[in-house]
Amino acid sequence: MASIRLSYYEGGDSFLVRLDPRVKLLYILWVFAMIMVFSHPLYQSFTMVTLLLAAYLGGLSVWSVIKAGRFGVYVGLASWALWIIFLRGEGVALFKLGGWPVTDLGVMVGLSVALRVTSVLFAFLVVAMTTPTRDIILGLYGLRVSVVFSMVVGIILRLIPQLQAEHATIIEAQKSRATEFEKGGLITRFRKHTSYVIPLALRALKIVSDLSIAMESRAFDPYAKRTFGRELRLHVVDKVILALMAVALLGGIIMRVTGLGGVASGMLVGRGQ
């Protein structure tokens, strides 16, 4: 098994790493708001570009971010495909696939939903990969989120990579007993997957239980007053970024209210809005 990581945090001393964690956490909310304001993928792409910029400013390779969030990509692609199927009877038919019409509305709405699903996930990943877990907890606390919730987020971030490593070991153990997860029909595959879901669930309980014992033994009390490893202070650059986000969001809302950024039939073939 490859060595496991304690969290998503990649380390380094990039521009994004140095930003105040509250700004980065607010950026996740900003991405969510911006991507929801527009439903036209072209307008939504502005938000996606900021994600690429954030990854660049965080010293992250785009590939490593996509790899970490590949599950979200699959979900996004699946939802795109489903919307194309659901809306096959609405909008202008672009072409036929296996006898089924693919309409412009299906493509546009599906892509919009896919971007909504993936953008928030990738915003979270970029922030998690450029912010130590302790700073995320501190940032949440600084945003007046309760200590209990902040610590729960921190613990989940701490546990995810460990559970991923456990998952890899269990998969190997079952493969050693001639399990071929990729073979067989749906029911057979489902049955095979129980061979790792059950051990993983039991291991997760054990890991969480051990961690809670360790934390309690170190005087952890979510309701007690605690000290944080450092004090937060917004610098000029943090304030500038917050201002830019506010302006962009306000601008987005105004554009949307004035009728820009929506999806309508005929857009891809030069008709409609």
Add this chain to the structure above:
Amino acid sequence: METIVEIQGLTYAYRGHEDQPVLHSIQLEIIRGEFLVLAGRTGSGKSTLCYALNGLVPHSYGGRMEGLVRVCGLDTREVLIPTLARKVGMVLQSAESQLVGLTVQEDVEFGLENIGLPLEEIRERAQWALDVVRLSDLASRSPWTLSGGQKQRTAIAAALAFRPELLVLDNPTAELDPVGKQEVLETLARLNRELGITIVLVDQDLHEAIPFASRLALLDEGRIVLIGTPGEVLDQAEAVRAIGVKLPDVTEVAYQLRKVGGWPGRLPIAVEEAQAQIRKGFQSVQTAGAPRPDGDGNQGVLGDPLVQTEELSFGYPGGQDVLRGITLTVRRGEFVALMGPNGAGKTTLAKHFNGLLKPTQGRILVNGTDTRERTVAQLATHVGYVFQNPDHQIFSQTVAEELGFGPKNLRWPPARIQEAVDQMLTDLELSGQGKAEPFFMGLAERKLIAIGSVLIMGPQLLVLDEPATGADYGVALRIMRYISNLHRRGLTVVIITHDVSLAANYADRLLVMRDGHVVLDGSPRELFRNLAELRRAYVTPPQVTELVLGLDGLGLSPDIIRVDELVQALKGA
């Protein structure tokens, strides 16, 4: 002498099992500055007793508690865990499950942040704790990148940062290699000696822990059955063995001789002590009782090559090579012990045997076929791989279903599966338990079921990763006897282990790895007497070998690596 722990009539049962106490009427006093070692078989109540010392029992676990536990003058029932944490540091068995921080420093500071100390004091205390355990240079490293011993020292530093009066460690060396064990035990000895911190240490490996212990307490079925200085307790060898605790080799040798009237005095607990007593009592051994030839008849004529690696190298994507140009052959009928420090590449090499990993350079042949041409499922009928933790494997509702899982994957007909499952249940001495739920069985049974569920597919080679780790002596013995029987019936066996005594007693070939290379390859007898080379590979010889090598001039063969061999030789003296 000041009492730091006072336990009177402690009886405790976990929540939901209030009628099944795991501790019964415990009476115990620990004096400030003591180093108390607790031992006993799995389920004897050692961990629960530890949890009672820092208030996890009863505050966190609930349940039914009777009696009094007073630690540092505080009644544990009346004060909460965060208050007790300032007085009692706790270190658990699994180093990784305790890691909270992203860096070593962060991990050590976590507890101090919890009690709301000012930032300057947190920094100062964390630095002090890291200095004490000699980890200051690694303060900014991720604890996950450290060795097992360093991880446990991080956990000790985190407990130490509270400046506790009592440090409780629940089996902290169980998952460590010999170097890691030594690091941890020496750190504890220093804390006890230089800072006067009282230590309570749970450890199964008595021969490693007792040199540091001022007292030894043995638990059985929730009761303290023996307590005293290590010498006093181990002198009652019969009783110690009866509760499933393994005696140190030197004590076992003397005990075996005492049974036939060949050991007049008190049983020794350390190598030097045993050497002095043997020198006094045994003038010359000559050739009497010379050890059996290498392999003890279980190797005989070795068969054809079963596994051959040729310049095998392997590296994870984006990482350094974990294996570097390994060329070796495992022949049919061999019993190989794969040893070496953590991170040497043992498990990575073994995972090539059944195709879980494929070489990045070189090749590996199993039964003459390149593993790159076979899937893991196809290789499962040639090479069985049993993982260290049976809980990574077991998922079925019944033992029979668990055993039949592999054959089902191989699409055997139902009748053949049933026949094989019945046979395996008999082999595992679990007849009549086919419908039992494996999750609720003991560790020995779960480990045996995991082995059986791999063996049932009929492999010619069985690879076992740390088959005895985490198991007490009785469980380990049962598992190893089963594996040894399989080997005698012709199965080729490779075990990955840190346990030299296990290698000495069962293996006929030792492969020692370091930094991705095989650095030593030979019979255990040949390698164990070569102390200098062993130390370079971070392997310690069996205690009985150390004993014999210090008895030159007495006529003992330096080939002795097992307790029974030395007993035989000394009986003939």
